[in-house]
Amino acid sequence: MAELLVTRTSLPLQRSLTRRERLDLPRRITMLSAGLVVFIVGMLLVFIGVRGLTLFVASGVPITDILSATWAPNPDNPPNTFGLLPFILGTVGITVLAALIAAPLSIGLAVFMSEVAPAWARNIIRPAMEVFVGIPSVVYGFLGASVLVPFLQHDLRGLGFTFGKSWFAGSLVLSLMILPTITSIAYDALITVPGDLRMGSLALGTTRWQTIRHILLPAARAGILTAIILGMMRAAGEALAVQMVIGNRVGIPFDPTKPIAAMTAQITIDMGNTTFNQPWNQALWTMGLILLLMSFGFVTIARRIGRRATRS
Amino acid sequence: MTARLRADRLATATLWAIAIAVVGLLLTIILNFVIKSIGVVSPSFLTSAPSGTELGGIGPLFFNSMYLLALTLLINVPLGTLGGIYMAEYAADNRLTNTIRFCQELISSVPSIVVGLFGLAVFVTTFGWGYSALAGALALTVFNLPLMTRLTEGAIRAVPADERAASLALGATKWQTITRVVLPIAIPGVVTGIILTAGRIFGEAAALIFTSGSSTPSAFDYGYISLTDPRSPWSPFHTATTMSVYIWHVNSEGLGNFVAQIANGTSAVLILTVLLFNLGARGLGRVLQRRVSGA
Numbered sequence: 155m156a157e158l159l160v161t162r163t164s165l166p167l168q169r170s171l172t173r174r175e176r177l178d179l180p181r182r183i184t185m186l187s188a189g190l191v192v193f194i195v196g197m198l199l200v201f202i203g204v205r206g207l208t209l210f211v212a213s214g215v216p217i218t219d220i221l222s223a224t225w226a227p228n229p230d231n232p233p234n235t236f237g238l239l240p241f242i243l244g245t246v247g248i249t250v251l252a253a254l255i256a257a258p259l260s261i262g263l264a265v266f267m268s269e270v271a272p273a274w275a276r277n278i279i280r281p282a283m284e285v286f287v288g289i290p291s292v293v294y295g296f297l298g299a300s301v302l303v304p305f306l307q308h309d310l311r312g313l314g315f316t317f318g319k320s321w322f323a324g325s326l327v328l329s330l331m332i333l334p335t336i337t338s339i340a341y342d343a344l345i346t347v348p349g350d351l352r353m354g355s356l357a358l359g360t361t362r363w364q365t366i367r368h369i370l371l372p373a374a375r376a377g378i379l380t381a382i383i384l385g386m387m388r389a390a391g392e393a394l395a396v397q398m399v400i401g402n403r404v405g406i407p408f409d410p411t412k413p414i415a416a417m418t419a420q421i422t423i424d425m426g427n428t429t430f431n432q433p434w435n436q437a438l439w440t441m442g443l444i445l446l447l448m449s450f451g452f453v454t455i456a457r458r459i460g461r462r463a464t465r466s
Numbered sequence: 467m468t469a470r471l472r473a474d475r476l477a478t479a480t481l482w483a484i485a486i487a488v489v490g491l492l493l494t495i496i497l498n499f500v501i502k503s504i505g506v507v508s509p510s511f512l513t514s515a516p517s518g519t520e521l522g523g524i525g526p527l528f529f530n531s532m533y534l535l536a537l538t539l540l541i542n543v544p545l546g547t548l549g550g551i552y553m554a555e556y557a558a559d560n561r562l563t564n565t566i567r568f569c570q571e572l573i574s575s576v577p578s579i580v581v582g583l584f585g586l587a588v589f590v591t592t593f594g595w596g597y598s599a600l601a602g603a604l605a606l607t608v609f610n611l612p613l614m615t616r617l618t619e620g621a622i623r624a625v626p627a628d629e630r631a632a633s634l635a636l637g638a639t640k641w642q643t644i645t646r647v648v649l650p651i652a653i654p655g656v657v658t659g660i661i662l663t664a665g666r667i668f669g670e671a672a673a674l675i676f677t678s679g680s681s682t683p684s685a686f687d688y689g690y691i692s693l694t695d696p697r698s699p700w701s702p703f704h705t706a707t708t709m710s711v712y713i714w715h716v717n718s719e720g721l722g723n724f725v726a727q728i729a730n731g732t733s734a735v736l737i738l739t740v741l742l743f744n745l746g747a748r749g750l751g752r753v754l755q756r757r758v759s760g761a
Contacts, residue, residue, distance in 0.1 A: 180641040184552035187545045188566055191612045195569040198608070201587045202580060262484040279489060281744075286492050288662075288740045291668025292710045293733045296717055297495060299609060306493050330495075333488065360495075361474035391577025393672040394714045418579050425583075425676060430591070442583045449575040457571070 155291075186204055197444070206443025209236065209436035220440070225404045227434035236437045239360075240404050242444065244416040247407045248400065249390040251325035252332065253426075257382050260336035264378075267337075270343040286334040295395025298327035304400055317411040319401035324414065329391060329401050332385035335437075339384060343377020344370060376463030380456050387452040391445060393418035419440040485718025489708075496737060503734035506727045512735070515685035521724045524732055526683040529699060530599070530706040531668055534678060536665050537603040537702060542614045543660060547649075549611070550618025555644055570612040578673040585677035598696065599706035602678025606667055613663055622648060624735045654754035661747035665740045671710035679705040680715050709736055 210217045215236055222237030267276055307318035317323075349371055355365040369379070401413025402423060421438045428435035495649030506521070514523030557563040595601050625648050633643040674680075683705070692698035696705070707715070713732050716725050 167642050180644070181552070181556050184548045184556060185562075187548035188550075188552040188557070188615060189562070190545065190549065191573060192565055192613070194608055194611070195572055197588070198573075198576065198580075198584050201584055205583075205587060258490055259484055262481055266481040266485040270478060271485065275485070279485065282492065285741055285744055286663045288669070288709050289495075290671065290736055290740070290742060292669070292671040293499075293736055296713050296729050296733055297498070298728070299717055301498065325485050330491075332742060334492075337488075349514045361470055363474040363477035364470070366477070387575055391575075391579070393577065393579035393676075398714070398717060418577060419582070421579055422672070422675065425586075441635065442580050445577050446580050449577060449580075450572060453571050453575045 202439065202443050202446050205436070205439040206446075207440070208431075209433060209440050213433045213436060215433060215437075223406050227437055229432060229434065234433060236433065236440075238417075238437070238441060238444070239414050240406055241417040241420055241441060243447075244400075244407050244414045245390055245418065245445075247321060247414065248324045248328060248396060248416055250326035251321065251383055251387050251410060252389045253386045255325060256329035256333045256336055256385060260333050260381070260385070261340050261378060263333075263337045264340035264344055264381075265366055265370070267341050269362065269370065283334045283338050285337060291331055291392055292397045294327055294331045295398040296331075298323060298395065298399040302326060319399055319413055320411050321400065321407055322410040322412040324396050324400035324416070325410070326393055328389040331392065331395060332389050335388055336381045336385040340378045340379035343374040343381065346377070346452070347373045376459050379459050383452055383456045383459070385450060387456075390452075391418065391449060393422050397422045418444055467593060499734040499737055500729075502730040506731035507734055511731055516728075517681050521727060522757065524709060524712065524728070524735070526686045526699070527707055527709045527712045528735070529686060530678070530683070530690075530712070531708040532704055533699070534599055534602055534606070534674075534708055535664055535667050537599055538610060539607045539660065539664065541603060541607050542610050542663075545607075546611055546614025549615035549619050550620075551644055551649075552620055553615060553619040554622035555640070555648070570616060573609050576609065578609070578670060581605055582673040582676045583665070584608065585673065590677060595695070595703060596679065597681075597705045598678030598703045599678055600702035602674045602706055602708075603702070605673045605677040606670060608673075610667060611661055613666075614659065617659030617663070618652070618656050621652040621659065624655060625651045654751050657754060658747045658751040661743050661750065665743040668708055668739055668743070669736060671708070671714055674708055674711050675714070678711075679707050680711050681705060681707060682712070682715065683707055713761045 192421065201365040208217050219236045219237045220242075222235055223239050224237040225240060226233070226235045226237075228234070257378060263279070267279055267396045271279065303318045303323055305436075306320070306323055351369050351373060352365060356362070360368075394417050397419035400419060402415050402419055403413035404420075406417045407414045421441055424434065424438055510619050511521075511523045511637050513525045515525050516522045516527070553563070553566070557566075582605060585601055585608075589595050589601035589604055590597060593601075629647055629651060630643055633647040634640070638646070686699040687697075688699060690698045691700050693701050694703065695701055696703040698704060709732050713729050713736070
């Protein structure tokens with residue numbers, strides 16, 4: 155209504171528009187700036203897509219190689235196989251374990267902040283989370299390499315653990331990194347649950363925990379799920395922090411205490427050692443393309459969950 | 467009845483324990499770096515050049531981080547503000563607007579290493595700039611521009627409709643209204659957004675390894691000013707390894723005997739800077755808010 159009124163007063167209806175008004179340069183220029191992102195996504199798809207497919211198109215590597223477990227890319231040691239399965243499974247494995255560690259803690263913290271915490275505690279945790287979201291991921295990685303890995307290697311020996319750089323170390327570092335992200339988004343989902351639901355439940359004589367478990371968590375389920383997916387997305391795409399702590403040994407992952415490889419880490423390591431347009435190098439671009447498609451998949455899932463939540 | 471209450475107490479205790487453990491853990495992380503960087507971080511650490519034989523400093527890397535931040539903001543603040551104006555003031559509910567929003571979401575999900583590959587393919591090799599600050603800044607633009615656009619849009623949307631109506635009623639054109647009435651009111655929100663994205667730019671590493679470079683720079687000759695010669699530190703074409711990239715670089719290559727001290731010191735500087743950005747954003751936002759609201 156207000157919008158309508160505004161548009162009418164802004165256009166002098168008596169005279170026809172001047173050339174300058176018809177051209178409406180401000181509108182066009184701002185539209186161009188806003189639309190730039192569409193162009194960028196297009197370029198991203200074209201460049202990563204084309205280079206990611208050269209391995210199969212130009213170098214004639216069969217596309218089924220992706221699902222092979224053998225990674226033998228060095229041209230000095232033929233025959234070459236470009237099996238990407240270890241890296242794909244590695245990325246998935248690290249991400250899933252990280253989410254398993256981080257999700258319960260973050261959701262617990264989010265519930266604490268929205269339902270249990272006194273105001274002073276909330277006033278400490280909220281800004282603290284903002285700062286922790288902002289800590290660069292490379293710092294988390296260095297922390298893992300300099301504190302966590304030595305700890306796993308030496309200080310846990312008494313408990314029977316002797317492992318350092320590993321799948322588990324990678325997941326632990328990532329879980330620390332995505333903890334603040336999941337907490338913030340899950341907290342936002344919890345506080346948007348209408349207060350009536352809480353009061354209605356409590357008025358029926360339930361305890362706070364019963365209200366949390368049977369009313370609040372189900373009501374905020376979509377938001378919490380989105381939080382976990384966004385956290386996993388961040389974990390799957392992290393390169394340097396992961397590369398510093400997982401040991402980067404190529405093989406099908408089966409034991410969390412053993413070193414593991416991941417797509418992001420392998421790109422980081424090999425990109426500088428390989429020559430451009432060599433199949434080894436092309437395989438790295440293929441990993442990049444897989445990562446790009448994976449992240450688009452995450453967005454699509456998050457969108458679908460969000461849409462279902464608003465509909466119900 | 468008592469079982470119910472006991473479960474409630476147990477849950478409350480567990481939630482408190484989780485909160486204390488997580489916040490404690492995260493605070494320990496910060497303390498870890500602060501303590502380890504005592505005796506390392508000093509004014510000379512921030513200004514002198516890296517050295518192979520002694521502790522040295524991170525002067526050129528600190529400079530590069532600042533340079534890259536400035537260059538990225540120079541590209542993104544104008545473009546992001548214009549884009550935000552369109553999305554808040556002009557965009558209709560049509561296919562173009564939906565496509566823009568969808569692309570903004572997509573970009574926010576792209577792993578930074580993939581953005582780095584994109585920068586390598588486009589700016590470093592196709593444009594032939596080599597590893598350069600400009601290639602790095604443009605790679606950062608890929609995910610910073612949509613973020614800036616969204617933040618500006620939010621700030622502009624928060625301006626009350628009355629302000630616009632009053633301006634238009636006085637005979638101002640739409641563009642005059644936007645630039646002289648709406649934008650000044652939205653500035654606190656925009657500035658806060660800029661500072662928060664600045665923290666992200668500062669900490670980014672994976673997207674920069676293959677775009678602005680990861681080699682250890684020698685001492686910079688700040689007196690040599692040129693905008694085209696890559697040997698001048700002021701040129702956007704100079705190889706610009708940043709602090710974040712350097713932490714990864716020294717740690718994975720194990721250069722020299724002071725790897726741990728240097729990486730710890732640099733991490734502390736990074737964390738402190740991000741902290742300052744955060745506090746700055748809050749403080750400045752509050753001050754500007756007060757000035758604009760005329761109190």
